[in-house]
């Protein structure tokens with residue numbers, strides 16, 4: 001089981017905040033930002049934000065390893081690289097809670113079993129829909145596949161723009177952060193890494 005970061009009751013027996021408490025928290029932030037929470041346009045905003053949070057952070061309710069549980073063995077001995085590239089995702093940085101927008105490239109070297117391709121994209125989605133650092137997310141995607149499928153190796157590359165660097169703070173728009181995690185043969189065999197990179201970078 002992958003460690004779902006926060007389940008209720010929490011470690012300290014804390015119950016999940018109610019919808020009303022979540023809405024009140026949004027109202028507080030709106031007032032703190034300087035707006036009037038009683039004006040027409042904002043009346044329903046706390047409710048909408050709480051609903052949006054449910055969707056944007058749905059990954060806390062999902063278990064990546066459960067998604068990866070179903071595998072297929074009838075692949076005529078196929079044992080070469082399987083790469084799903086350019087999987088788009090949105091996440092939120094855990095420091096500022098603003099968007100991280102990027103693409104993930106995920107590959108593995110099968111050892112008798114393969115995954116449904118959509119499951120790879122689902123795993124990116126599950127870890128993306130939590131508060132993240134890019135490094136953590138990259139490692140989580142790789143290790144969840146490694147731990148459930150036990151392939152000969154997993155390679156994950158994430159390329160993303162962090163809105164906390166673009167919209168605030170240092171305000172550098174358009175910079176991309178690249179992170180990689182390699183396991184198994186991708187870690188020990190440089191030529192497997194090169195093949196992964198070539199396939200990721202190769203354009204039509």
Ligand SMILES: Nc1nc2c(ncn2[C@@H]2O[C@H](COP(=O)(O)OP(=O)(O)OP(=O)(O)O)[C@@H](O)[C@H]2O)c(=O)[nH]1
Nearest residue numbers: 093094095096132133134135162164165168169170
């Ligand atoms: N390593 C890593 N850092 C991240 C990620 N997302 C955001 N950050 C950085 O987290 C850091 C937090 O730094 P702090 O100095 O605690 O916060 P801050 O004062 O808001 O920093 P500034 O962004 O420099 O204004 C910043 O350098 C962000 O750019 C990520 O996915 N990985």
Ligand SMILES: [Zn+2]
Nearest residue numbers: 093095096164
């Ligand atoms: Zn940030």
